[in-house]
Amino acid sequence: MAGSRKGLKIVAAVTGILLIVILVVLVVLVVLFVTILKPKEPSIFTKPVTLESFELVVTPVVRLNVSIGILITVKNPNYGGFKYENSTAHISYRGNVVAEAPIEKDTIPARATHNITSSVSILADKLVTDTHFLGDVILVGVLNFTSEATLHGKVSLLKVFEMKATSYSECNISITIKTQSADSVCKSRVELKK
Template identity: 50%
Template sequence: MGRWKICCVVSAILVVVVVVVSVTLYFTLFKPKHPKIILQSVTIESVRLAFPDAKGNVTLGLTVMVDNPNYGGFKYDNSTAYINYGGNLVAEAPIGEDSISPRSKKTISTSVIIFADKLVTGRDFWSDFFIGAFNFTSSTTLHGKVNVFKIFKLKGSSSSYCNISVFLHNQTTDSVCTYKIKL
């Protein structure tokens, strides 16, 4: 009978140690971290405008680098990035389904067509046009699955909200983004 008690005590201690180590690893090493989404470049691919009707469009080429600092990969579904100017939706950019490996960086390129008639309705359009700088906001939510060590598969989403300034004269951009992860 004494051997069974020793076996049970050792097993209980082992279970407690495994639980403590697992919880500690989860809240330190494996704690989900926000991916860094860096707008690398915005280029003006084409401009087709017809005045005075303000018909036409501006096509912007976007290159975004996503840095995944997590120990889990993320496979996301098709999504859309929404771009606003002056509170009005002026463009949508499709984001095709893909995956980002654990602790890696991925470059994503897409084209965004901004329709001039929607852009011109912004209250600050003409002053921004003459200054040569436009301030946009973008919002994106990617829904998918997080895969940690090919063992744990969890549903998750990553959202980003960015303030983007586009400077026409030198064709440069500046952006500040905030991120949120839900598992």
């Protein structure tokens, strides 16, 4: 009987120590997740748009060929990667979509900077048929566009924790006809969802 009591005391002591160790490990993991590993919003920088080609012929028939390059830089401060799905960037002129550029799915590694590039050719037929087009070209000398891109994906942390994330980017692009140059002002934001 004395031996079985001693055995029970040893089992109880080992179980108690094991529970304390598990509790300490859980507390450490929670503290790490809340402080260091807590998902943060990536920083998104849209670089000024580059005008890759521009050709405008007014007579005998209005013809336009415009190609612009877009570069988005994403800085991921997280200890987990951001994997996004295929998407499309849309370029609009006065509210009407005049170009689309595919953005292929990819992964932005943990604590890394990643460039997303795209080249867009503007559909001249949609642009030239707009009633404001000739006035913008001849009177103002500037064509104003809006570029929008949305990336849907997941932030993965240590391949254990996952959060849905959506990145939004919008640019106002002005192409000056006389100098054949492009200026852009962009803003971006990211939404993290559990």
